[in-house]
Amino acid sequence: MVESMCDEKDDLSWLSYDPGERRTKHKGNNHEPEFVRQGNGLIGKCPRTIDAGLAEGLLKNGIAHYPGEDEVARTDPRGRPCPRRVFNVHEGAIYVAHPTRAEAGTFHGYPFDQQGDPKRGIPRAILRQLRERAEAQGHLRAFQEWVDQHTTERRRF
Numbered sequence: 668m669v670e671s672m673c674d675e676k677d678d679l680s681w682l683s684y685d686p687g688e689r690r691t692k693h694k695g696n697n698h699e700p701e702f703v704r705q706g707n708g709l710i711g712k713c714p715r716t717i718d719a720g721l722a723e724g725l726l727k728n729g730i731a732h733y734p735g736e737d738e739v740a741r742t743d744p745r746g747r748p749c750p751r752r753v754f755n756v757h758e759g760a761i762y763v764a765h766p767t768r769a770e771a772g773t774f775h776g777y778p779f780d781q782q783g784d785p786k787r788g789i790p791r792a793i794l795r796q797l798r799e800r801a802e803a804q805g806h807l808r809a810f811q812e813w814v815d816q817h818t819t820e821r822r823r824f
Contacts, residue, residue: 677731681747684723684764685773700760700778711777717757726764726774729753730793741769754779754789756797759809761789761817780817788819 702709731750741749749769764776801810
């Protein structure tokens with residue numbers, strides 16, 4: 668599969684975070700991101716320090732990953748392509764957002780762990796951009812530990 672992705676300079680300001688009124692699946696009670704095993708998968712739980720405003724900011728300033736050429740891209744009512752996933756880094760942890768309703772540009776996000784989504788790693792170009800962001804934020808060491816623990820890349824990017 669050939670994947671395409673956008674530059675981190677893409678305008679994602681039209682996207683919005685959808686916390687879901689009764690959705691608690693990705694809301695944690697700790698100060699750190701965590702994972703809970705559910706069936707065969709892992710559920711990423713955001714730390715309680717991430718409120719709706721911060722989540723919205725991470726989404727709108729994230730790095731979009733678009734469907735590959737062999738996949739159907741969804742669009743919003745104005746014809747803008749909707750990213751398949753949006754990545755960002757906060758305090759060294761990688762977060763991923765998925766469309767809740769692609770046609771409306773709404774997304775929900777959680778901490779990324781490739782075990783929870785083994786077929787969908789993070790493209791290396793996006794990992795490099797996330798690394799640059801973590802370094803600029805002063806969280807490079809935490810980022811490298813996150814990559815080692817939660818991806819298959821092991822610093823090969």
